[in-house]
């Protein structure tokens with residue numbers, strides 16, 4: 001969660017168009033796409049375009065406009081996917097204890113059913 005950024009990680013390859021994704025949303029700062037192994041009927045991955053290893057890195061080093069872009073994009077995506085009425089969950093795994101698998105900071109947006117009690 002805190003080491004150097006690996007430019008060959010899978011989300012970097014998606015960002016650069018080297019491997020495909022099922023895109024949900026994109027703007028100057030953010031890309032969002034469906035998770036390849038969804039844990040709920042809606043499972044979207046939302047990432048900053050700039051290279052941050054995890055929330056630890058992002059929260060320390062991202063510019064305020066980048067942080068607000070990520071948060072506002074996430075809210076916009078949830079609304080567009082009609083999740084607001086029933087509600088949804090946002091998760092980020094930061095580092096080893098959380099089981100973070102992909103070392104490019106990302107939010108998981110989960111919804112579309114009643115989710116199991118936290119943690120999921």
Ligand code: 5GP
Pocket residue numbers: 010021022033034035036037038045092093099100101102103
């Ligand atoms: P983490 O454990 O790092 O928080 O979550 C990584 C997520 O990325 C997992 O939910 C996994 O299913 C998803 N994932 C891994 N590889 C790919 C991929 O190549 N494409 C997409 N769309 N999702 C992926």
